[in-house]
Amino acid sequence: MGYSATSLTRRGATIDVDFALIGHQESWRAAADVLAVLRGPERTPLPDDEIKDILPWIPPRAVCHVDVGSIVRSKSEVARSRGLYIDSFIPPGRLEAAYVHENIARVRKAAACAIQAGAKIVSLGGFSSILIEGNFDQLPERRGTVFTTGNTLTVAFIVQGIQKMCALEGRNLRRSTLLIVGATGDVGSGCARCLAPIVRRVLLSARNVERLHKLAAELQADGVQVEIATDLQRFSAEADVVICAASLASPSLLLGRIASDAIVCDAGYPKNLSPTAEMLDAKVFFGGLGQITGGMKFTPDFHGVLNRHPFPDVVHGCLLEGMALALEHRFEPFSQGRGLITPKRVGEIETIAARHGIYLAPLYNADGPLEHGLDARWNSRENESMGERPSRTVESFF
Numbered sequence: 001m002g003y004s005a006t007s008l009t010r011r012g013a014t015i016d017v018d019f020a021l022i023g024h025q026e027s028w029r030a031a032a033d034v035l036a037v038l039r040g041p042e043r044t045p046l047p048d049d050e051i052k053d054i055l056p057w058i059p060p061r062a063v064c065h066v067d068v069g070s071i072v073r074s075k076s077e078v079a080r081s082r083g084l085y086i087d088s089f090i091p092p093g094r095l096e097a098a099y100v101h102e103n104i105a106r107v108r109k110a111a112a113c114a115i116q117a118g119a120k121i122v123s124l125g126g127f128s129s130i131l132i133e134g135n136f137d138q139l140p141e142r143r144g145t146v147f148t149t150g151n152t153l154t155v156a157f158i159v160q161g162i163q164k165m166c167a168l169e170g171r172n173l174r175r176s177t178l179l180i181v182g183a184t185g186d187v188g189s190g191c192a193r194c195l196a197p198i199v200r201r202v203l204l205s206a207r208n209v210e211r212l213h214k215l216a217a218e219l220q221a222d223g224v225q226v227e228i229a230t231d232l233q234r235f236s237a238e239a240d241v242v243i244c245a246a247s248l249a250s251p252s253l254l255l256g257r258i259a260s261d262a263i264v265c266d267a268g269y270p271k272n273l274s275p276t277a278e279m280l281d282a283k284v285f286f287g288g289l290g291q292i293t294g295g296m297k298f299t300p301d302f303h304g305v306l307n308r309h310p311f312p313d314v315v316h317g318c319l320l321e322g323m324a325l326a327l328e329h330r331f332e333p334f335s336q337g338r339g340l341i342t343p344k345r346v347g348e349i350e351t352i353a354a355r356h357g358i359y360l361a362p363l364y365n366a367d368g369p370l371e372h373g374l375d376a377r378w379n380s381r382e383n384e385s386m387g388e389r390p391s392r393t394v395e396s397f398f
Contacts, residue, residue: 017082020114020123022122023088028092031051037301060110062113066084067083069292070327095127103127104131107132108139125269130185148333148335149186151341152334152341157360162287181255183205184214191245199241202226206230216228242258254277255273261283284366285370290314292314296313324349324358
């Protein structure tokens, strides 16, 4: 495909690789941009129909090196970690259940690329983590490489985002009714465990009734008021805080009669909410995102292509978990399997990430930034009332 891709393949095994990130593009436009960088600026961009024909035939491969910096200094030197981004090239139009075996095979091949490159820890992004969640035995023999879904840090940033949005809106989270869509997934259940103790009422929605009953019983044992339903329309109008964490192949979620002042976190990849959803005056933001304040560099340069965000060095929490653990020199499978994310584990990965300057990203949605004056390193834990803006301000890196 061009010099950048072939050189990565040729040199990958000779360069020390701390981490690898396995991902895929959530839209055909994003896939087209990745292919354009790989082909090089001297080549004419491919037409959309050709991209849709070609992409399913591209095998998983490393497309760039990723260097990340920490705010930790040792002997006046900034701690750094080097990794690879490996694209599984799962076609955006093939995320449905009908392609699950094909896509698992792609993730396995991407994992083999990471192992061959000598990566010490690998983060699984987007549907890669959903496909492998609870099925790590389907990955190739490790030979010293460990894998993490990255879901624990994703949950941390979703929870922080909810708390921060409440602060921005002057809302008291403790008086709120929380609805989690996709509640029985690893991310959804993790959010439930973290937020259930600090809200007034919890509504859980998912497709699997048995898993819903199991999660509800777990929360109720801790004294939480919980209701469950597979019919999302029953709950939509009752909630004033909503987390959308369903495993959807495309942005197709319609919440129905949503409260006009609801705070809605769309934490899906691809996004959950349908562009045609009527949200009235609800405050929607994209959740689960963090920002690397120590700096990040792609070689070749994929800035704005692999991280398509309105702020610098913003990355999905699932991928950031592997980076944070690499900077910490903790090469361990931190997040594996469904139902293992607890507030204690969330607090632990939050501390690790923050130590290296990885914080909640500034909040935004499809229309742009949502905040003014609150720093990326805002720590919601300092104001547990969640009804006021935090009084402390921290000088921003940007």
